[in-house]
Amino acid sequence: MECARLTVPLNYAAPQGETITIGVLRHRSGGGERIGSLLFNPGGPGASGMAAVASMTEASAELTARFDLVGFDPRGVGASQPQVRCLTDGERDAERADDIETDGSPEGVQAQEEESRAFAERCAERTDHHDAMLANVGTRDVVKDMDVLKSALGDAKLSYVGYSYGTRIGSTYAETFPQNVRAMVLDGALDPEQDPVESLVAQGQGFGKAFEEFVKWCVTEQDCSLGTDPATATKAYQDLTRPLIDNKAAVDDGRLLSYEDATTGTVQALYTEQLWDTLNSGLNALKSGNGSTLMKLADTYNERGSDGRYSTTQDAFTAIRCVDDPRVTDKAKILESQERYMQVAPFLDDGRPDGAALDSCAFWPAPNTSEPHTPNVEGVPPVLVISTTNDPATPYDAGVNLAKGMRGALLTFEGTQHTVFLQGIQCVDKAGEDYLVDGTLPPEGTRCTGR
Structure with missing residues (x-):
């Protein structure tokens, strides 16, 4: 494991102004022909990507052989400084x-x-730098940090796995930097069109x-x-x-x-x-x-x-x-x-x-910086959306809607749990690995069950 801090602007509207740091953890690839970095976000929002990657380095021999696995703590989170407190x-x-x-x-x-x-x-x-931090802690700015991180890692294009809220980071990144996407697995999707009330229901x-x-x-x-x-x-x-x-x-x-x-x-x-x-x-x-x-x-x-x-x-x-989201x-x-x-x-x-x-x-002392909408992903290569039939936190239909909105492929897992990729379900893991390594998407209508 290697750890580092990535320095980014606190406010991208004033990029020469104050800076903050993003905590980053990397597990270097080994044993295969290296493709590049594979970034992860475990969701939340507020969960630590560093901790997530530290615990998943043995989840897939194929991915650890071909990619540097990279976890980052989004701005304000975990090892990133300053923390939201x-x-x-x-x-x-x-x-x-x-x-x-x-x-x-x-x-x-x-x-x-x-x-x-x-x-x-x-x-x-x-919260330190509270005015600017609380105004600029959202997904709009996280994806800009992620693009800086992609470049700092030496990757021309982004390969990414996002779980739960991490699917919003993925869809927002694709909309903001469509030319920079290589591959995305989005598992346990938030519906991009739902407002906070509809999402709660x-x-x-x-x-x-x-x-x-x-x-x-x-x-x-x-x-x-x-x-x-x-x-x-x-x-x-x-x-x-x-x-x-x-x-x-x-x-x-x-x-x-x-x-x-x-x-x-x-x-x-x-x-x-x-x-x-x-x-x-x-x-x-x-x-x-x-x-x-x-x-x-x-x-x-x-x-x-x-x-x-x-x-x-x-x-x-x-x-x-x-x-x-709008208040x-x-x-x-x-x-x-x-x-x-x-x-x-x-x-x-x-x-x-x-x-x-x-x-x-x-x-809240700052206005919202995003609104629910179908992402405009013109020019983005097909993404892989994984949705679980009885997902308790992010309902199955949300994944269906995200796959449709991003013109991606949908992989269905029949089970009762929140997110599934790289958790030992062979059918799901193989489909995700094949897609991330060589871009092969599962056939339309593919469904996975059991272990």
Whole structure:
């Protein structure tokens, strides 16, 4: 592994002005004829590309032989400097524990908005170069950094793998630098045309489907925490979790499990079938008042270490989303989206009246720099989009729409998990490797299943 820092302009509108650095990790190719660099982004937004590449160097002998694998932490993220910083560890713990989101009363909505406003203000107070960083942390500027990185690595054209939010980086790069694209694998797509409200409802639909798949598995187990009847499983889940709003469950480390943490832990487990057994155990433990397993799942989602320290991923997530999309201030639209969300993901319905609270983006100190749209990718070579039928976080149709919008090929994986490339599914991995190495796309309508 080699690590470095890439120096880029803080504001590309003033390229001779202040600079920031991007953290970069490279694993050099070996054992085959080198093609060039292969850049990765694992999504988030806010996840570390350096950490992702460090953990995947044995995922594909073909790719590690032919490419230098390169991970970068987007501006404001991880090892890049300065980091976006908003909440202290104690403030993050307190926010997770308060369950304020369940109070839809006028007073509850006011309290939620005060918390959202305070979050935006703390981001401004605690992030170095905050005015320019919070205005220029979005995808518009990340792809310019990526183009600088491509050149610094000595590549004439970009080869790229983007997961989840990383698909937005890929489509935005292709639109901004169409002549610089060699190949792109985009896995777990965001729909490029959806606004924040539609995207949220679509994600709810994804989690709703994933929960239904979990239930189908659970009711066949002897110790299913939700009983033996799929028709009553959602109510059984609600009966377990809703009481946490008023009465938190004990956790082995002395904390208390909130309703928010229980649902966050559930969502974390729905990202992959490998965590279904853990989720079932956690729900069974909750029946006897122990919230430790669900809390560990929620800690994983929030990237809280055993020492109580958090990564800054959640801070960066909000900052990037706030400048990537138009802010939503229409309260009628917010209320409608909440109602639609609960219709498609009823297991997450807390049973209390909804309130139309504005989120932190409504109070963000800088305007958005992007808007949802179909990318204009004239001149871009065909890309490979991979979409999973029961992806909980980025629904299958989003991949269909991205492939169509970018005039690329669609590879379908039949499963329940979030993203799949280089995770041991031979059919998917082979298709992606063939495309990245020699440009061969899978035949139209290709579907992969199992391992």
